[in-house]
Amino acid sequence: MVVAYGCILPKSVLEAPKYGCINLHVSLLPKYRGSAPVQWAVLNGDAETGVSIMQMDEGLDTGDVLCCEKIAIDPEETSGQLFDRVTAVGARVLCEVVPAIAAGTLKPQPQDHENACLAPMLNKEMAEFRLTESAAHIHNWVRGMNPWPGAWFVTSGGKKLKVMECRAVEAHGEAPGTVLATKPLTVACGEGAVQLLNVVPEGKKPMDGTAFAAGQRLKTGDIL
Incomplete structure (x- = not known):
């Protein structure tokens, strides 16, 4: 067995x-x-x-x-x-x-x-996603990579931001990466938007997305 x-x-x-x-x-x-x-x-x-x-x-x-x-x-x-x-x-x-x-x-x-189809072992590199992808894809990627290795993307400032929990929501017309709201932190994607509910900034401890937005002094219209 x-x-x-x-x-x-x-x-x-x-x-x-x-x-x-x-x-x-x-x-x-x-x-x-x-x-x-x-x-x-x-x-x-x-x-x-x-x-x-x-x-x-x-x-x-x-x-x-x-x-x-x-x-x-x-x-x-x-x-x-x-x-x-x-x-x-x-x-x-x-x-x-x-x-x-x-x-x-x-x-x-x-x-x-x-x-038949295969389910290969995960690694940290394949955990990367891009905000140009759809919100539905990003939401699934974040769920699937939790707890390990943790889905992540690179911000406009060149920093890696790991996302441990998010929610897909509707949005139209804004460029991918545009901050649509900060409470909760909501970012436009290639299709729709994601609310970043729990994130891990590079070299820091986990925090909720709203706290991250406040610490980065993000405002609506900024590019994350």
Whole structure:
């Protein structure tokens, strides 16, 4: 039984147990094979994800699926919050599936490999976003990169500003980066705007966006 192991087991190990090796994967396979399935579900703005119990083979999350359960994703949920929920569901489903495996009552279902997609490991560089992107994309990026590595962008002053929480709102006509309000700090994007609710300035501690705006003496019409 394998959960978040991170290595592919050799054939000799896979064939050693009486019932083979099983894996709990926190996505609805074949979607999001790989090391960061929860994060990519949030980054892509998916409405649901799930858990899959898989009979392991020599591939990367390519084995037959024994059981799966869907889980709705809240539109404001971070990947950290979602991870806590899916792991709890996964533990329950795993406990239900093990006796069924021993009893031989489960029928393995082959994955649809043509519709598979990967969920590669995150890094700090890919956490960057730009205010020229849509507010919806930025909102998902911030949620998906929370708690690690934390989504960030470079301000007009050349400083890195990490955003740990934001909200997408409607806005029209202003250039990306334009400050639309300071309470809460609201900034125009390529499409719509984002309220920056919790930020981490370069070299400083986390603070709410309104406090950051006050400290930077930002006013409506400035370019962040």
